[in-house]
Amino acid sequence: MRLFRCPTCDGIALLETLECGSCSQPIGLHPPSLSMRPAEPTGSRFDGQTWVPCSNRSWGCNWLLDEDDDASQCLACRLTRKRPDASDTIALEKLADVDMDKRRLLTQLLALGLPVTPWYEKDGGLGFDLLSSRSSNKRVTIGHANGIVTIDLAESLDDHREALRVRLGEPYRTMLGHFRHEVGHYYQWILVEAxxxxxxxxxxxxxxxxxxxxxxxxxxxxxxxxxxxxxxxxxxxxxxxxxxxxxxxxxxxxxxxxxxxxxxxxxxxxxxxxxxxxxxxxxxxxxxxxxxxxxxxxxxxxxxxxxxxxxxxxxxxxxxxxxxxxxxxxxxxxxxxxxxxxxxxxxxxxx
Ligand SMILES: [Zn+2]
Ligand SMILES: [Zn+2]
Ligand SMILES: [Zn+2]
Structure with a gap:
């Protein structure tokens, strides 16, 4: 994964950085260039457009979106089709961690030049259902179907995931690994089979x-x-x-x-x-x-x-x-x- 730079002082910025550690400039990821840009609440102008912070910034999302987009959330957040109910605070807390892994995945997909067509633009487009089997008492099966990747937020609980890893005899099991595996099904479907x-x-x-x-x-x-x-x-x-x-x-x-x-x-x-x-x-x-x-x-x-x-x-x-x-x-x-x-x-x- 590439290392980003602060647009103001050229200091090092990690993928999840909201504010430069050196000069305190609020920063955000500009998806088209995959670079960090100033994240001003009223927007920052570059490339002839005004880029504003995602409305999920208080949850840790540092992506920017074009002010002319008819939305308040960035592409990464809008790709989430289903999430836990607003009343389910425990699951929502996990969602912020899982969203970080989702953005890590998406940044790499964009860097590789892979197509990311959202579910809300095309039937069979990419989307994510991020649900918890712990809170809904409904079985949540991690998987992919018709462009939608389903993730069980309970897997972000270390004891739950580690117990599964040991039971299944796997040497490696992470949330990012799940995302990378499931999106593999999506790309085999759209790029190879279809x-x-x-x-x-x-x-x-x-x-x-x-x-x-x-x-x-x-x-x-x-x-x-x-x-x-x-x-x-x-x-x-x-x-x-x-x-x-x-x-x-x-x-x-x-x-x-x-x-x-x-x-x-x-x-x-x-x-x-x-x-x-x-x-x-x-x-x-x-x-x-x-x-x-x-x-x-x-x-x-x-x-x-x-x-x-x-x-x-x-x-x-x-x-x-x-x-x-x-x-x-x-x-x-x-x-x-x-x-x-x-x-x-x-x-x-x-x-
Ligand atoms: Zn800086
Ligand atoms: Zn966002
Ligand atoms: Zn699979």
């Missing part, structure tokens, strides 16, 4: 399998019998073995994990220098802010050496590995396809 070029769907089926296979049967079989013993030779996670859709969504999430973390390292100016640590890295590694023009081998080569470093950093703090996954050859092949889908969608590559 995409303009049938060759992409053919290639997807060859790599991931036939996505028209019964999903209900697949879930039933997965929870009854579990994955095959040698699943790790072909899949990134046990969950990915369940159905071709889940395999694609898991790989899509990993593509976002990897490129985001490489971008964060790049924005800090991190470079691994082989001559300084002979035998630790085989060659210099210089991560990039963007890998639009790179091959999957370039991306994963940088990631190999950096993830080894990040795992050691985590261990030195007594934490589990940052990236507890093995990228075996079939998974690399799948990630290459995701990279192709993303770069085709952003117009940075043609078939």
């Amino acid at each position: 995409g303009e070029d049938p060759r992409l769907l053919d290639e997807c089926r060859t790599i991931f399998g036939d996505e028209t296979a019964s999903y209900t049967d697949a879930i039933d079989q997965h929870y009854r019998l579990g994955p095959s013993r040698d699943w790790s030779l072909s899949f990134i996670s046990e969950y990915a073995t369940m159905h071709p859709w889940e395999d694609f969504a898991e790989c899509f999430a990993h593509y976002l994990h990897i490129t985001s973390t490489l971008g964060t390292a790049a924005s800090a100016g991190l470079k691994l220098q082989a001559e300084k640590v002979p035998g630790v890295v085989r060659h210099d590694v210089e991560p990039r802010l963007t890998y639009d023009d790179a091959s999957i081998d370039d991306i994963l080569n940088d990631w190999h050496w950096l993830s080894l470093l990040f795992n050691r950093v985590n261990r030195s703090m007594g934490q589990d590995d940052l990236y507890p996954f093995d990228l075996v050859e079939p998974v690399v092949h799948k990630l290459a396809f995701v990279h192709k889908v993303v770069t085709l969608a952003s117009g940075r590559r043609t078939l």
Whole structure:
């Protein structure tokens, strides 16, 4: 994830920053340029338009919106189709945290040049139902259907999420991970299955399998019998073995994990220098802010050496590995396809 700068003093600003830590300038994210701009209550003029803060700013949303938009909320907030009742203060408190992860996701999608067509503009457009299974006493199943990503706010409770992670035997489970996985289903649907070029769907089926296979049967079989013993030779996670859709969504999430973390390292100016640590890295590694023009081998080569470093950093703090996954050859092949889908969608590559 890129590092932002204060428009007034050029100080460092994180994605969630509302006010510059150096000069106290209120700032907000300008979605079209993905840069921080002044966030004045009466609006700030740039690009020939007046940009005003989102009405959810008191909840931590730092996005700006065009004053001429017929709305008081920014794009990120308007993408939320359903939220808990106003009387449900506990769930609403969690919503602010979850919205932060949603904005983190959206910033990356926009940076990658992926289409973000809102649900309120088009049937099947992207939207989010952010509901809590704890407060509504109704089952909230995390998932994607017809452009709408449903998230269970209860997953933002550490004890709830960690208990699920242990029970399901997962090495990694975060709210951001859920968002990245679910939006993977959305992009497979709009870019591959309903995409303009049938060759992409053919290639997807060859790599991931036939996505028209019964999903209900697949879930039933997965929870009854579990994955095959040698699943790790072909899949990134046990969950990915369940159905071709889940395999694609898991790989899509990993593509976002990897490129985001490489971008964060790049924005800090991190470079691994082989001559300084002979035998630790085989060659210099210089991560990039963007890998639009790179091959999957370039991306994963940088990631190999950096993830080894990040795992050691985590261990030195007594934490589990940052990236507890093995990228075996079939998974690399799948990630290459995701990279192709993303770069085709952003117009940075043609078939
Ligand atoms: Zn500043
Ligand atoms: Zn907002
Ligand atoms: Zn899924």
